[in-house]
Amino acid sequence: MTDPFVVVGGDAAGMSAASKFGREAPDREVVVFEKGEWVSYGACGLPYYVKGEVERLDDLVSVTPEEFVEERGIDLRTDHEVTAIDRERQVVTVAAPDGEFEQPYGDLLIATGAHAVEPPIEGFDLDGVFTLHSMDTAAAVRRYMGLDAPAVDLSAVGYGSIADEYAGVVAPEAVGIVGGGDVGIEMAEAFAAHDLDVHLFEMLPHTLQPFGAEAAATVEDHLAEQGVHLHLDTPVDAFRGDDRVEAITAGDADVPVDLALVGVGVAPTTDLAERAGVDLGPTGAIATDAYGRTNDEHVFAAGDCAEATNAVTGEPDHVPLALTANRAGRAIGQTVADDPTLVGDIVGTAAVKAFDLEVARTGVLDPEAARDAGFDPVSVTITTQSRAHYYPGGEEIQITMVGDRESGRVLGASMVGREGVAKRVDTVAAALHAELTARQLSYLDLSYAPPFSPVWDPVLTASKVLDGKLD
Amino acid sequence: MTDPFVVVGGDAAGMSAASKFGREAPDREVVVFEKGEWVSYGACGLPYYVKGEVERLDDLVSVTPEEFVEERGIDLRTDHEVTAIDRERQVVTVAAPDGEFEQPYGDLLIATGAHAVEPPIEGFDLDGVFTLHSMDTAAAVRRYMGLDAPAVDLSAVGYGSIADEYAGVVAPEAVGIVGGGDVGIEMAEAFAAHDLDVHLFEMLPHTLQPFGAEAAATVEDHLAEQGVHLHLDTPVDAFRGDDRVEAITAGDADVPVDLALVGVGVAPTTDLAERAGVDLGPTGAIATDAYGRTNDEHVFAAGDCAEATNAVTGEPDHVPLALTANRAGRAIGQTVADDPTLVGDIVGTAAVKAFDLEVARTGVLDPEAARDAGFDPVSVTITTQSRAHYYPGGEEIQITMVGDRESGRVLGASMVGREGVAKRVDTVAAALHAELTARQLSYLDLSYAPPFSPVWDPVLTASKVLDGKLD
Numbered sequence: 054m055t056d057p058f059v060v061v062g063g064d065a066a067g068m069s070a071a072s073k074f075g076r077e078a079p080d081r082e083v084v085v086f087e088k089g090e091w092v093s094y095g096a097c098g099l100p101y102y103v104k105g106e107v108e109r110l111d112d113l114v115s116v117t118p119e120e121f122v123e124e125r126g127i128d129l130r131t132d133h134e135v136t137a138i139d140r141e142r143q144v145v146t147v148a149a150p151d152g153e154f155e156q157p158y159g160d161l162l163i164a165t166g167a168h169a170v171e172p173p174i175e176g177f178d179l180d181g182v183f184t185l186h187s188m189d190t191a192a193a194v195r196r197y198m199g200l201d202a203p204a205v206d207l208s209a210v211g212y213g214s215i216a217d218e219y220a221g222v223v224a225p226e227a228v229g230i231v232g233g234g235d236v237g238i239e240m241a242e243a244f245a246a247h248d249l250d251v252h253l254f255e256m257l258p259h260t261l262q263p264f265g266a267e268a269a270a271t272v273e274d275h276l277a278e279q280g281v282h283l284h285l286d287t288p289v290d291a292f293r294g295d296d297r298v299e300a301i302t303a304g305d306a307d308v309p310v311d312l313a314l315v316g317v318g319v320a321p322t323t324d325l326a327e328r329a330g331v332d333l334g335p336t337g338a339i340a341t342d343a344y345g346r347t348n349d350e351h352v353f354a355a356g357d358c359a360e361a362t363n364a365v366t367g368e369p370d371h372v373p374l375a376l377t378a379n380r381a382g383r384a385i386g387q388t389v390a391d392d393p394t395l396v397g398d399i400v401g402t403a404a405v406k407a408f409d410l411e412v413a414r415t416g417v418l419d420p421e422a423a424r425d426a427g428f429d430p431v432s433v434t435i436t437t438q439s440r441a442h443y444y445p446g447g448e449e450i451q452i453t454m455v456g457d458r459e460s461g462r463v464l465g466a467s468m469v470g471r472e473g474v475a476k477r478v479d480t481v482a483a484a485l486h487a488e489l490t491a492r493q494l495s496y497l498d499l500s501y502a503p504p505f506s507p508v509w510d511p512v513l514t515a516s517k518v519l520d521g522k523l524d
Numbered sequence: 525m526t527d528p529f530v531v532v533g534g535d536a537a538g539m540s541a542a543s544k545f546g547r548e549a550p551d552r553e554v555v556v557f558e559k560g561e562w563v564s565y566g567a568c569g570l571p572y573y574v575k576g577e578v579e580r581l582d583d584l585v586s587v588t589p590e591e592f593v594e595e596r597g598i599d600l601r602t603d604h605e606v607t608a609i610d611r612e613r614q615v616v617t618v619a620a621p622d623g624e625f626e627q628p629y630g631d632l633l634i635a636t637g638a639h640a641v642e643p644p645i646e647g648f649d650l651d652g653v654f655t656l657h658s659m660d661t662a663a664a665v666r667r668y669m670g671l672d673a674p675a676v677d678l679s680a681v682g683y684g685s686i687a688d689e690y691a692g693v694v695a696p697e698a699v700g701i702v703g704g705g706d707v708g709i710e711m712a713e714a715f716a717a718h719d720l721d722v723h724l725f726e727m728l729p730h731t732l733q734p735f736g737a738e739a740a741a742t743v744e745d746h747l748a749e750q751g752v753h754l755h756l757d758t759p760v761d762a763f764r765g766d767d768r769v770e771a772i773t774a775g776d777a778d779v780p781v782d783l784a785l786v787g788v789g790v791a792p793t794t795d796l797a798e799r800a801g802v803d804l805g806p807t808g809a810i811a812t813d814a815y816g817r818t819n820d821e822h823v824f825a826a827g828d829c830a831e832a833t834n835a836v837t838g839e840p841d842h843v844p845l846a847l848t849a850n851r852a853g854r855a856i857g858q859t860v861a862d863d864p865t866l867v868g869d870i871v872g873t874a875a876v877k878a879f880d881l882e883v884a885r886t887g888v889l890d891p892e893a894a895r896d897a898g899f900d901p902v903s904v905t906i907t908t909q910s911r912a913h914y915y916p917g918g919e920e921i922q923i924t925m926v927g928d929r930e931s932g933r934v935l936g937a938s939m940v941g942r943e944g945v946a947k948r949v950d951t952v953a954a955a956l957h958a959e960l961t962a963r964q965l966s967y968l969d970l971s972y973a974p975p976f977s978p979v980w981d982p983v984l985t986a987s988k989v990l991d992g993k994l995d
Contacts, residue, residue, distance in 0.1 A: 065979075098914050098974050112914040364969075375979045376972050397967040404971040413971050443569050443583040475976035476944055479951040479968070479983070486968050487958030496868040497950070497957050498835075500875040500884050501847050503569050505946035508536075508846045512950070 055081070055159040057128075058389050059145060061135045061325065062164035063087030064094070065375055066356025066382035068116065070162050071127045073386030081390070083127055084156060086147055088134035091188045092118055097375060099191040100236065104243035105200075110188055138163075138329035140349050160351050160389045163326050163339065164382065167319035167357035167373045174231070174315075176292030182313045185236055197312060198225055198247065225311035226250055229301040231289050233260030235405040236316035238272065241281050242408050244314075251281045252308050254301065256288040263403065265418040267434045267453040268467040272407045279408045284308075319373055321358040334360040336371035345385040345396045353389070355381035355396065364398035364486055365417050365464055366426035372401045400485045401465075404475040411474035415482040416465025418455055423465075429458040433519045437511045439473040441503035448472050452515040454481070454491070456523050461490035463516065473505070480512050491520040526552070528599075529860050530616060530629035532606045532796065534558030535565065536846055537827025537853035538635035539587065542598045544857030552861070554598055555627060557618055559605035562659045563589055568846060570662040571707065575714035576671075581659055609634075609800035611820050631822050631860045634797050634810060635853065638790035638828035638844045645702070645786075647763030653784045656707055668783060669696055669718065696782035697721060700772040702760050704731030706876040707787035709743065712752050713879050715785075722752045723779050725772065727759040734874065736889040738905045738924040739938040743878045750879045755779075790844055792829040805831045807842035816856045816867045824860070826852035826867065835869035835957055836888050836935055837897035843872045871956040872936075875946040882945035886953040887936025889926055894936075900929040904990045908982045910944040912974035919943050923986040925952070925962070927994050932961035934987065944976070951983050962991040 058074050060067045063085050071083045085092075095113040102110055121127045130149070137146040144155045169184035171177060183194050228244045230237045233255035244251045253260070253276065259269035260276075260283075273283055284303060291302045292313055301308045321338035332348040334340035339354035341347055343362070347354050357373035359381065381396040388394050402415040417423045423430035432455045440447035450470035456463050466481040468474045484494045494516035501508050509517075529545050531538045534556050542554045556563075566584045573581055592598045601620070608617040615626045640655035642648060654665050699715045701708045704726035715722045724731070724747065730740035731747075731754075744754055755774060762773040763784055772779045792809035794802075803819040805811035810825035812818055814833070818825050827849035834841035852867040859865050873886040888894045894901035903926045911918035921941035927934050937952040939945045955965045966987035972979050980988070 095912060095914060095974065095979075097972070098912060101915060101974060106916055107914050115913070374972065376969065376984075379979055380967070395967075397969075399969045402969045402971045404973040404976055406973060406975045411976065415969070415971070441566055441569060442586070443566060443578050444572060445577055473947055475971050475973060476948050476981075477950070479948070479970045479981070480954050482970055483951050483954035483958070483960075483965075483968055486964070487954070487960065489954075489958065493957070494954075496851070496866070497954055498847065498868075498870045498873045498886070499950045499953055500873045500886070500946055501568070501845065502875040502877060502946060503566065503572060504877045505875055505882065508566075508850050510847075510947075510950070513847075 056143065056157040057082035057084050058160050058162070059156055059158035060085040060162045060164060061145065062166055062356070063092035063129060063131065064164065064166055064356065065378035067162065067164035068093040068121065069379045069382030070164065070355065070386035070389070071121070071129070072125055073383045074390050075125050075127055077387055077390035077392060079126070085127060085129045086133040086135050087129070087131045089187070090131050092121065092129065092131065094188055096186070099185055099188070100239035100243045102191050103194050103240065104246045110192055113188070135325060138325065138352070140329055140352060143351060158351070160353065162382070162385055163331065163347070163352065163354040163358060164356045165322040165325055165358045167321050169315070170318045170320050171315065172317050174289055174291060176294065176298065177315070179292050179294050179298040180296055181298040181311065182292050182315065184315050185240065186319065194312070194314070227252065227308070227310045228312045228314065229254060229308060229310040231313065231315045232317035234262065234316055234318060235403070238276070238405060238407045240314050240316060241276065242406070245279060245281065245408070252284060252301070252310065253281055254284045254287050254289050254303055256286070258286050260285070261405070261412065263401070263418070264412055264414045265453055265467045267451065268412055268414065268469045271451055271469045272410060272412055275408060275410050319357065321371060321373070323358055326354065326358070334369045336360055336369060338371040340369065341396070343395050344388050344393060345381050353385045355385050361396065361399045364400050368426060370399060370401065372399055374403060398486070400482050402478060402482045404478065409471055410469055411472065412467070412469045413475050413478035414465070414467040415478050416455070416463070416485045418453070418465045418467055423455065423457070428464055430455050430464060431458050431519070431522055433515065433522055435511070435515050435518055437514050438507050439470060439511070440505065441507055444503040450474060450477070450511045452511055454515040454519045456491045456519045458523055461492060461520070461523050463489055463491050463494050463519070466515065477512060491516045491523055495520050526630040527614065527628040528553035528555050529631050529633070530627055531556040531633045531635060532616065533635035533637055533827070534563035534600060534602065535635065535637055535827065536849035538633065539564040539592065540850045540853030541633050541635065541826065541857035541860070542592070542600070543596055544854045545861050546596050546598055548858055548861035548863060550597070556598060556600045557604040557606050558600070558602045560658070561602050563592065563600065563602065565659055567657070570656055570659070571710035571714045573662050574665050574711065575717045581663055584659070606796060609796065609823070611800055611823065614822060629822070631824065633853070633856055634802065634818070634823065634825040634829060635827045636793040636796055636829045638792050640786070641789045641791050642786065643788050645760055645762060647765065647769065648786070650763050650765050650769040651767050652765070652769040652782065653763050653786065655786050656711065657790065665783070665785070698723065698779070698781045700725060700779060700781040700784045702784065702786045703788035705733065705787055705789060706874070709747070709876060709878045711785050711787060712747065713877070716750060716752065723755060723772070723781065724752055725755045725758050725760050725774055727757070729757050731756070732876070732883065734872070734889070735883055735885045736924055736938045738922065739883055739885070739940040742922055742940045743881060743883055746879060746881050790828065792842060792844070794829055797825065797829070805840045807831055807840060809842040811840065812867070814866050815859050815864060816852050824856045826856055832867065832870045835871050839897060841870060841872065843870055845874060869957070871953050873949060873953045875949065880942055881940055882943065883938070883940045884946050884949035885936070885938040886949050887926070887934070887956045889924070889936045889938055894926065894928070899935055901926050901935060902929050902990070902993055904986065904993055906986050906989055908985050909978055910941060910982070911976065912978055915974040921945060921948070921982045923982055925986040925990045927962045927990045929994055932963060932991070932994050934960055934962050934965050934990070937986065948983060962987045962994055966991050
């Protein structure tokens with residue numbers, strides 16, 4: 054009997070791997086160590102919990118610890134932190150509530166995820182300054198806003214009670230968000246829904262950097278319409294206040310706020326791997342092969358701590374998103390169960406809701422990144438309609454599409470509009486995987502009916518214009 | 525100077541060709557003969573005009589005759605019917621309001637479209653029995669329903685007045701629709717919006733035949749919920765009445781109706797081509813090559829009268845839809861302007877709104893058609909969600925996906941649901957063009973955000989299940 058498959062980290066990648074392994078190799082043992090209390094939860098839903106659209110924190114949980122243990126036969130241990138990996142002896146050291154122990158492994162998956170970057174801003178430790186990267190911090194934000202605690206006793210679904218460290222401020226009026234990425238934009242919507250005055254600080258000239266300047270500019274106009282105070286090109290110097298944050302200082306501005314949320318991105322959590330001599334790749338995340346293996350044949354890595362191959366550039370990339378984590382975890386579970394399965398390439402497809410707008414992107418949009426990958430990027434931006442011109446309710450869709458001058462290949466696209474955007478980008482994502490040229494993309498037979506699209510779908514129009522410019 | 529490019533038919537294919545030719549070869553002459561009054565109108569919008577969502581008939585016009593003549597420099601002649609083609613002399617005979625004449629051509633495009641099939645049902649000639657295949661019949665249906673005439677004098681936008689042959693029946697109460705295809709379903713919605721009692725007759729066991737039985741069954745449940753009386757597996761024997769239709773006889777049933785609409789499909793209008801010795805293909809539409817050329821190198825055909833190549837089967841197909849017509853017309857305009865351009869393949873992508881449902885399809889769904897094309901079809905049907913499980917407002921999406929056992933290729937898919945269907949099918953359409961396997965499709969990096977999709981997009985889930993069944 055081989056030693057068990059040991060998984061470090063109980064979120065998307067880890068639980069997908071354990072579940073798949075459990076189904077494929079029911080006679081073999083799998084152990085998951087999760088250092089926190091929560092497993093398998095939808096972190097992408099946290100802004101909607103703060104907003105109030107998701108009523109209960111535990112609504113975000115896909116599968117409870119009990120279900121993993123009882124229905125899937127997985128030896129899941131929360132509050133268990135893996136502190137060291139001895140690759141030679143194939144054991145991990147585990148810090149558990151009742152002491153430390155060693156656990157041997159046959160194969161190991163490092164799925165330690167990512168953590169919120171905490172920029173070196175003065176006053177970061179004041180009360181009322183939050184990042185949003187866990188169930189607990191989301192609950193803390195709501196408590197601090199004076200909103201009610203979760204309506205259920207979470208221990209009933211396998212969790213302890215949420216830390217209640219804040220008494221709540223009475224009627225907060227203004228919040229400051231540091232970072233105009235997807236979390237920052239989603240949180241602006243969440244706070245605005247509570248009638249708070251929202252200040253959004255972004256050190257770069259535009260928000261939503263991965264979505265490109267064209268989409269971002271349209272989003273920014275919309276944010277302003279929604280009453281969000283935008284501070285672009287504005288690095289934050291300090292959070293100020295006595296015990297609690299009371300203001301944000303950024304250049305000459307001094308903006309009073311009752312709460313601050315910092316969302317300047319995430320970094321892969323690699324310290325455990327690094328200490329064990331597992332190699333990182335050029336992006337700073339854990340390097341893996343097409344099967345999710347690291348430089349050690351018995352050690353895999355997946356999810357937000359690991360690299361994936363970008364199908365457009367052919368290079369390692371770090372795009373910490375849920376599908377990549379789920380897919381890689383699942384594939385590794387299958388591989389460890391002796392059915393070698395590719396983790397798959399990514400093209401960096403992402404979507405975000407920004408108040409009434411849908412924003413989406415895929416592939417390589419940044420000209421410099423495209424040139425670094427050996428392309429000669431050409432970009433077009435068009436605005437067209439989401440429905441037939443005569444059908445009521447149509448909205449503008451703005452598409453930016455990038456192609457390579459020499460090969461004619463489509464490299465990426467961004468889209469923004471009030472409807473029909475988030476899933477329309479998938480057509481371009483499919484084209485990127487298939488390495489279609491702009492001309493080939495413009496020739497796809499896409500669906501048409503007046504309520505859903507013009508005769509020439511916006512993707513066709515954009516690729517036709519791009520093809521013309523590449524020609 | 526060569527003879528002009530002559531186009532027969534002034535709708536999607538014809539006007540696209542003339543417009544593109546005009547832009548590419550501004551010094552050369554193009555003449556369009558249209559036998560009716562209307563050009564370049566959105567026939568797909570007619571049900572929404574009858575419904576009342578499109579207020580004015582001329583809202584359906586994309587470009588007016590004046591704009592074609594004055595802005596695009598096209599010699600457009602409405603009320604001009606081409607009655608014969610002499611391919612040897614390269615002239616067409618034209619019947620105009622002021623007499624017949626001959627027009628020489630350098631190249632000729634036959635874009636005569638399709639016509640509504642009129643099944644041999646007794647009483648078809650009664651007043652109140654309509655097909656819906658032109659602006660005039662749509663206007664006539666509304667007049668017959670006692671609804672107001674178009675609110676504008678259409679002569680102002682280049683059209684004569686709509687024939688006003690019906691006095692209108694007072695307050696119709698019940699309508700019968702013969703044929704459960706897309707037009708029948710759209711008209712059921714249109715009539716129901718006027719609080720009419722709607723009876724829908726379909727001779728086959730299911731409606732929406734090209735969408736497959738699985739999607740159709742879900743649509744039929746929804747139609748019944750909406751109060752539509754479904755008569756499936758029920759051929760209509762007769763329309764009965766004195767002058768006006770008063771009932772529909774189908775088997776044992778005798779259903780009183782005040783109006784009947786027949787939508788049992790369209791047939792390519794090929795008589796002019798046939799008389800001139802232009803070859804038809806196996807589908808009965810005009811055979812064309814990859815450039816839209818017929819068996820005569822100076823005669824092209826495009827749009828609803830012509831075949832196109834199905835990219836899944838590699839065989840000629842006849843799928844009379846707007847995009848195919850526009851695209852082929854445009855390509856032929858470019859080819860005739862001495863820049864040879866492929867008309868492109870189709871995969872038969874289509875979408876239809878059925879009350880609150882979106883229904884979409886692409887590729888080859890029918891098992892017999894798949895076997896005829898040399899495939900061994902395997903089909904799966906799944907039901908999943910349109911959004912993250914915790915995000916409010918999510919709806920079920922049902923997907924049927926068909927693959928080939930030997931190659932693993934995806935052959936087609938249908939989808940039905942209340943949101944996120946019509947454009948989601950485009951991801952599968954792209955996969956069909958790229959000849960992806962079910963496994964490759966299941967590995968696409970598609971967009972995820974809680975308001976728009978589960979982590980595993982329904983297309984990924986369906987292709988994963990299909991891949992498992994093909995394995």
